[in-house]
Amino acid sequence: MANRFLSAAMLAWATLAAPAGAQDTPIAFSQSEQGASALPPILSARERAETENRILATRLDEIVPAIMRAEGVDLWLLVAREYFEEPVVASMLDAHNMHARRRTILIFHDPGDGKPVERLTVSRYGLGGLFAPAWDPDKQPDQWQAAADLIAARNPARIAVNISDLSQFADGMTVSQYAAFTAALPPALRPRIVSGEGLAVRWLETRTPAEMALYPTIMRAAHAVIAQAFSRAVITPGVTTAEQVQWWYRDRLLQLGLEPWFHPSVAIQRQGVKGMLEGSEVIRPGDLLWTDFGITYLRLNTDTQHLAYVLKPGETSAPAGLRQGLANSNRVQDILTRQFAIGRSGNEALARARAEAKAAGLDPSIYAHPIGLHGHGAGPSIGFWDNQNADPRGTGPIRPNTAWSIELTSYAAVPEWGGQRVDFRTEENALFDGRSLRYIDGRQTELTLIPSDP
Template sequence: MRHVLAAAAALVATPAFAAPIGMSETEQAAPAVPPILSARERAETENRILAERLDTVIPAIMRAEGIDLWLLVAREYFEEPVVASMLDGENMHARRRTILIFHDPGEGKPVERLTVSRYGLGGLFMPAWDPAKQPDQWQAAADIIALRNPAKIAVNVSDLHQFADGMTVSQYDKFTAVLPSALRSRIVSGEGLAIRWLETRTPSEMALYPTIERTAHAVIAEAFSRKVITPGVTTAEQVQWWYRDRLLQLGLDAWFHPSIGIQRQGVKGMLEGPEVIQPGDLLWTDFGITYLRLNTDTQHLAYVLKPGETDAPTGLRQGLANSNKVQDALLRQFAVGRSGNEALARARAEAQAAGLDPSIYSHPIGLHGHGAGPSIGFWDNQNADPRGEAAIHANTAWSIELTSYAAVPEWGGQRVDFRAEENAFFDGKSVRFIDGRQTSLTLIP
């Protein structure tokens, strides 16, 4: 029995991907699904990364934003985005009311991490409330803040960014009612802190991201194969639900319902739902998973070969090549301090000067699929947008999402939509794809 227990313990202690996949500019055509971590391994990995983020990201962003105290509030089953990202692998929800306080005492001293709640949070925050001594939780928080006398008290309120708008009216009223009047004028928006916390990717996260991306790419490769699609039989919606079932088998989550669309010669627009996939169709998929708290967002194209064909028509292959050129134009526009709106305008101008017909709608990715940070265009707005005014920062991950339109000669000059989306990392100098990008159409016999 001792030998069995020892073997089981060794199995639990060894991560399933001890040798992580490195970042690559080349995407594998039909990769295998990497080993999936157990629940315990996932929690241990998430906790390790969260501890690193709290130790390194929090001090950096508080000092960059000039904030010496940050107050976060969440309630059970009503966690605001920032607090939700700070819960350890065993605490899946806030308990009752959870109040977190970050305080930077200055002079190079460590940032205090306090929790004003009845429950600890995996040892990552120091408990700072004894209900037996002070039954009023809000008064306890106010006393902690008053003792530290901060110059600025940041709370998460923002009309523009949902990620930074976690403080509800009821909780704000309770807080300000007990806060000394001299401190109320020091309350400021924590918008910058919330965005920077969520958008920043750490080295440990980026060491994991290629494996997570490879997992998503492998599932897409399965979906775009004869394993799943029988031309003339399989419908678009059957492939959508196959994705969902496959993720259940793997123990993974989709952060949105997968999409499958069909473009067909002689048919305008995108066919979906109960439409049967036929030889000669150009297929499009949009698929994303959440794993180890990181998200993927990928769009690929596939061509269903007609009898006797060995490759897709030249016009379809050129259409994907055009979208790759738009991707290149966008990647060249990433620069620290440049706004999302400026990157959009520059990339569009370069692509149009090359004779392309682009639409760019890229966004940050990471702890959320449509992540915190400046947007670079929207599918329904190719001009400057308030959500794209903020600056691009280093150490951020991006979903390079866009399309280009082209007339396909083999389809009688029909205008076809060549959508592409791959995830990438910006280190402050260059943008690299996390697990490559699609440069050739997937072929389905």
């Protein structure tokens, strides 16, 4: 699609106004680590709903016409059933309509000639005024026939439905719903049905200026919770276990009114012990701690991995070998982020980054992915932890105005640990604006230090 959202305003998100009640000064994008970040104010339920609805209205107004025209589709049909929403429909429900009702059918129709795209709902209930009601059950009791009649009257050349072998985000049309739809559709129109994969992916992966204006605040909230988790406020060396920190995260999010999109991970690497220690293992001085933590707030997701070192008595810093290990992962981050280019596939970005990192003497494993309305978001993957070669899920192009989780690790032998091979996992979230990739709220470049003594 045309780079509709890339503009001078997109290069200065920090100046965009935050939603009412969020904070007096919006948090700006930052390329450096924020340290022990303070938790930003958290919106009330009503403020969240107002913010989400405002952003959704803009997304529907601006993204849908652009992607339909880019994909050459003049009608897009979406179907969901109550408590069984497909990913795209779920992202199009306003903050008051939390679920589809009975069967919800959404229709987007582009009449061409620069006219506005129609947004229709063939269902018994309205959807926050974002879709025009287009079904009167008293006149046509058969919902599918009502939808088919609407489509036939518009005579579209291409009818997109969400069917895809490759993308889970574009495979929401179930067999039963497809059968009912095609049975109602005039036979002459059935050959015009095409996959809506491109539409679904582009709708979900594209970030608007308003969303990106919010993202630094959302990331700061996640970073602030991690900073507290990796502190003496939560961890008492010799007492606290890895799983206790995991459940502290969950309790803390309940207190804040925030939600995790996966159960947080906390694990330990220890001198003389192979692999990661988890669960009931007690955290000790000299341990290297790892966490993987993500929240959902204002419909956007974070996904972050940080490292911390538990100081031994008398230590004031982590061993040089551990510090160098994180620096190595930072170098792999730099190498990977330089590979972002419009139209380049995820597989090509992976191959280029791995080749450059290995030529530099590093030992990387890269598994970056899009992020946004989903934690593991729509769009091309850049490697997987269990596959560092080309993958069908990495064939798609990198597009502008997309958010990314720069997730990877590098391995290094730590001299102070007798040459033990240590895993330096890192993950930070960033935005690709079409020209460069920038971190949303900085990245970790120094190990967090947790004192042994209070």
